[in-house]
Amino acid sequence: MLDYLELKQISGLKIETITRLSRFVMKNNYFLYEGQYYHQIRGGAMGSPLTLTIANSYMFFFERNIVKKITNSGRLYLRYIDDIFIIINWPERHLNKQIDQWNTLDTNIQLKAQVGQSITFLDIYIENINADLFTNAYHKPSYEPYYLPFNSVHPLHMKKNIPFAMFLRAIRYCPTFKAFLDEREDLRMALLLNKYPGKFIDNQFNRVLKKM
Template identity: 70%
Template sequence: MGSLLTLTISNCYMYFYQQDIVKQISNSGGLYFRYIDDIFLAINWPIRHFIKQVDRRNQFDSNIRLSANISLHADFLDLHMENQNGQLFTNVYHKPSHEPYYLPFNSIHPLHMKKNIPFAMFLRAIRYCSTFNAYLQERESLRMALLLNKYPGDLITSQFNRVLSKFEINDQLSIRNYERLRDQLIQSFHPSRDRTPFDHGKMMFVHYTYCTNMKSFPMKFHNLWHKYFDNSPINEITPILGTKNVDNLQKRLVHTRS
């Protein structure tokens, strides 16, 4: 990509380049989404008119060439969408080059990072899979991939259950209740609300190099903090611990593999 600013500058340029397109699509009651150089459109236009608009846009800048892929199904990022006899079907999209490889459980990373992988993947499976059968297939593929990466079965199951608990789903998903409970999860899914606001004037971020014998460090750190600063004005500052990984061969191999 060249300079580190290349992607940012490209996104800035595309933001202004797409304004007329977004306005035209919105005025026609369509949907427009873009991620870097991938664009997804859903609009009720005749195919000939759509192709004509694409050709017209290609005259604006010789450095940007739009190519149209019109079909009853589409893959956008990690989502597969399909028109099945007038019904919208969706599930998780895996590229042909996809391999069942995740952060190995025996790698030197904090446990909370490893727990978040099955949690996030299971949450994605429910959100993306519009039918119970598609969800089952994705869930079992995910479980098998995690087992191959040395994740304990009990941990996988506990993180699956944590997703249901987080969204107050008390019943196990089944073919009878899947549509209703999935809709409940989607309606209550608001990532921006779950983010903890940071007040940098009252928070101190401390990063330390994580290794196996540092598992108990966060608890010891907070105990010492409260012991020595409990009655001090500095106690108004909230320390937040973050981790850095050991720069070893395993880390480099994982980084290269991913």
Template identity: 50%
Template sequence: MAGLKSPTIAISRWLDGLLRPLFNRLANETTILNGSQLVKQIEQWSAKYLTSTTSFITMDVTDLYTMIHQEGGIKTIRKLMDASNIKQIDGVKKEIILALARFVMTNNYFYLYGLYYKQIRGGAMGSPLTLTIANAYMYFVERPISKWAIITNSLYYRYIDDLFIMSNVYVDTLTGLVNYWNKLDININLSASIGHTAEYLDLKIENRDGSLISEVFHKASHESYFLPFTSVHAKHIKKNIPYAALVRAIRYSSSFDAFKREEAHIIVSLLLNKYPKDFYS
């Protein structure tokens, strides 16, 4: 069964420990880890290239984890190692890594209404190896996009299955390019949004006549609940929650009003989770 206690989870973690550093080194210039990192890159790019006509393009990959064929995932690992020009990692030969990865990918099962099912496409959600394979697969798919961004002085980054672009290329051309990029790989379907505003990860950003306006973004499904104050976790962990939220608000907010709106949201969330006043006053 796919899960934290499944027979394959230890192999998955071990393989992920071997392969993820390869991906991180290879994709360092086109991937981000969080919204704060993206804000920094946007500010650096905008200082040189931002105009009143600059557009944002956000693209989401539909069902990335389940759209990649299992054998395609194994081929991705081979390509990852070939691109890194290595035949073994920590003394483990490529053939053994591929064999173990195939075993993990093709042995995912789940139980529903009294019946057992075997997953025949994609990888198990939550499996460490699945994330690395999906990331590596997208790295090779996105090569034409990242090269185009360099040529056109556009900004391009990706977080797993979410793609972000800032560009001064005409909107009609961008629309045509998105259609072309949707044909790069039969397994990858991109749903795109192009305009002067964008909602990406936890960041909302707008190009208002050549000036960047940004604030924290909360999805419609967002709920103001996190670690309750009544939990048994250490006090320093609980203190870090409002601290991290306020730091994010400061980093994302382009105006004092935007910060105060997010600050009010944080306070309400803390109250809902039974945090005392001295945690945020």
């Protein structure tokens, strides 16, 4: 990666210094569980900004040949961390064969396909109807309406961003006005359960409308 970027330093820090610090963090992940200390010797801590950055950097190089093959077919390839969305007009058998081949690139990264006229990708439901794509908001079966409680000590801007992002997603994803109203009501109820004041919720919804 460093050879690819051809950088000598970043924000005043030498690449060698960044590499040593990163290696130190990755090799010194400890956690306490039921009174016992553990040392993580493989992978990185979930949720760590450094782990996410390294994972994305590695995936950039891992996926280059895959992206090239997809885009050369005139199709679409998108990735968010470890979730990939592909639109391609290949026979399913051929796609599965390609995935088997890609899974030999690194035994630690194994791709699994969900193929169909409709799929879920992160928090969106996507359906192909006569070559037109329709979307809707999607919640996993394990979804529970628990969010950052309003009475927590977190900064106010974080609490504002939660309903703002939720309502923005509903507007973008819902295919009809009725679907949006249903989703908005569900989100509002979830926020009220987490002690968000009604006026606060309305203010964030209005903030979304001003951004549209």
